[in-house]
Amino acid sequence: MPPPEKLIGIIGKTNVGKSTLFAALTLAPVAIANHPFTTIKPNIGVGYVRKKCVHVELGLEKCDPRTGMCIKGNRFIPVKIMDVAGLIPGASQGRGLGNKFMDDLRQADILIHVVDASGSTGPDGTPAKPGTYDPVEEAKLIQKEVDEWFVSVVRRVWENKISRQIYLVNNPIEYITQNLSGLSINKNHVIEAIRLAGLEDKHPKKWSSDDIREFALMLRRVSKPILIAANKADLPTAEDNIKRLIKEFGKENVVPVSALAEYILRKAAQKGLIEYLPGDNDFKIIDSSRLSKEQLHALELVRRKMLAKYGSTGVQELLNKAVFNVLKLIVVYPVEDHNKYTDHYGNILPDAYLVPEGTTAKELAYMIHTDLGKTFLYAINAKTKEKVGETYVLRDNDVIKIVAAAARR
Numbered sequence: 007m008p009p010p011e012k013l014i015g016i017i018g019k020t021n022v023g024k025s026t027l028f029a030a031l032t033l034a035p036v037a038i039a040n041h042p043f044t045t046i047k048p049n050i051g052v053g054y055v056r057k058k059c060v061h062v063e064l065g066l067e068k069c070d071p072r073t074g075m076c077i078k079g080n081r082f083i084p085v086k087i088m089d090v091a092g093l094i095p096g097a098s099q100g101r102g103l104g105n106k107f108m109d110d111l112r113q114a115d116i117l118i119h120v121v122d123a124s125g126s127t128g129p130d131g132t133p134a135k136p137g138t139y140d141p142v143e144e145a146k147l148i149q150k151e152v153d154e155w156f157v158s159v160v161r162r163v164w165e166n167k168i169s170r171q172i173y174l175v176n177n178p179i180e181y182i183t184q185n186l187s188g189l190s191i192n193k194n195h196v197i198e199a200i201r202l203a204g205l206e207d208k209h210p211k212k213w214s215s216d217d218i219r220e221f222a223l224m225l226r227r228v229s230k231p232i233l234i235a236a237n238k239a240d241l242p243t244a245e246d247n248i249k250r251l252i253k254e255f256g257k258e259n260v261v262p263v264s265a266l267a268e269y270i271l272r273k274a275a276q277k278g279l280i281e282y283l284p285g286d287n288d289f290k291i292i293d294s295s296r297l298s299k300e301q302l303h304a305l306e307l308v309r310r311k312m313l314a315k316y317g318s319t320g321v322q323e324l325l326n327k328a329v330f331n332v333l334k335l336i337v338v339y340p341v342e343d344h345n346k347y348t349d350h351y352g353n354i355l356p357d358a359y360l361v362p363e364g365t366t367a368k369e370l371a372y373m374i375h376t377d378l379g380k381t382f383l384y385a386i387n388a389k390t391k392e393k394v395g396e397t398y399v400l401r402d403n404d405v406i407k408i409v410a411a412a413a414r415r
C-alpha cells in the first residue's frame with residue numbers, strides 16, 4: 007500500500023482562472039500513450055510535481071516509473087488535484103453551493119487559493135476593469151471564510167460529542183483526533199494545533215469556548231494550509247498586487263502564476279509544436295511552419311510576459327511548493343535490488359514515494375506492504391550500501407531496500 011495520497015484542493019471565486027489552472031495542472035507534461043490524462047472524478051485529476059530524478063545522481067541512463075514519468079532526468083510524480091467549485095462569500099453559512107463545497111474541502115490536505123492578481127474580477131466573479139479589485143482583501147476574506155467554516159465544524163463536533171466524553175477517556179488527543187477525522191486530520195495536526203493555541207497545559211475538558219475557537223483556528227492552519235496562486239500575472243496590473251500580496255502573506259505563501267500561459271505551453275508541447283517541460287524557463291519551437299501567426303504571437307507573449315519576467319509560468323512552482331515546502335513531503339525510492347536499483351522484474355527505480363519528512367525506514371516498510379512492516383529486520387541505504395535500523399529517518403532522494411522476514415521465506 008503506497009503512502010496515503012495527498013489531495014490538493016483548488017479554491018477561489020468565479021472567473022479568477024480556477025478551471026484554467028486545474029486544466030493546466032492536469033495536462034500530462036507530454037503526450038505519452040500509457041499515461042493518459044486521468045480524471046478520477048469530474049473534479050479530481052492527476053497533476054505532477056517535478057523533481058530531479060535520483061537516476062541522474064546514480065549515473066544511470068534511465069529509469070522505469072510505474073506511475074508518472076521521467077523526462078530528461080526530471081521525475082514527474084503524481085499527486086491528486088481537486089477543483090473545489092462553489093466558493094462564494096457566506097459559503098460557511100451554507101449559502102449557494104456551500105455544502106457540497108465544504109464537503110469537498112474537508113478532504114483536502116492543502117488549499118491553493120486562486121486570486122485574480124490583475125484585479126479584474128469583481129467580488130461576484132463579474133469581469134471588471136483591470137486594477138479595480140483588491141486581491142489582498144479577497145485573500146483575507148477567503149481565509150476568514152475557511153476559518154469560520156472550520157471553527158463551526160469543530161464546535162459542532164465538540165458540543166455534540168467530545169465535551170460529553172472527554173472526562174472519561176484516557177487519551178484525550180486520540181479521542182479528539184478520532185472525532186475530527188472527518189476533516190482529514192491526524193494526531194500530529196492536533197498536537198501541533200494545541201501547541202500553537204498555547205493550550206498544552208490545560209486539559210481539554212477545561213477548555214472555554216474561546217479556547218476551542220483558538221484550537222480550531224490553529225487546526226485549520228496546520229491541517230489545511232492555504233497557498234495563494236496570484237493568477238493572471240501576465241497582465242500589467244498584476245505586478246503591484248503581487249508585491250502587496252507578498253507583503254501581506256509572505257513570499258513563502260504566494261506564487262505569481264499565469265494559468266493561461268501554462269495551458270498554452272502544455273497544449274503546444276503535447277501537440278509536438280514546441281519543446282517545453284512544466285517549470286522550464288523557456289521553450290523551443292520545433293517547426294515554426296506548423297504554427298499560425300496568431301499562435302506564434304501568443305507564444306511570444308507567454309515568453310515575454312511570464313517566462314522572461316518571472317522565470318516560469320509559476321504553475322509547476324506552485325505545485326512543487328505546495329507539496330515540498332508547505333506539506334513538507336520528501337521523495338524516497340523503494341527498491342528490491344539495492345545494487346541494480348530495481349524491483350524484482352528488473353524495472354529501474356519504479357516507485358517514487360512522496361512521504362512526510364521524518365518518516366522512518368520501518369514506516370516506509372509498512373507503506374510498501376503491511377507484511378514488510380510487521381516482519382521488518384533492517385533496511386539498506388542503496389546509495390551507501392549501509393545497513394540501517396527501523397528508526398532510521400529517511401532523507402530526501404533516499405533509495406531504500408527493506409529486508410524483512412516475510413520477504414526471506
Ligand SMILES: Nc1nc2c(ncn2[C@@H]2O[C@H](COP(=O)(O)OP(=O)(O)OP(=O)(O)O)[C@@H](O)[C@H]2O)c(=O)[nH]1
Pocket residue numbers: 018019020021022023024025026027091131237238239240241263264265266267
Ligand atoms: N490573462 C490571463 N487570463 C486568464 C488566466 N487564467 C485564466 N484566465 C482567463 O480568465 C477567465 C476565467 O477563467 P476560468 O478558468 O474559467 O475561471 P474560473 O475561476 O474557473 O471560473 P468559473 O468556472 O466560472 O468558476 C477566462 O477568460 C480565462 O481565459 C491567466 O493566467 N491570464
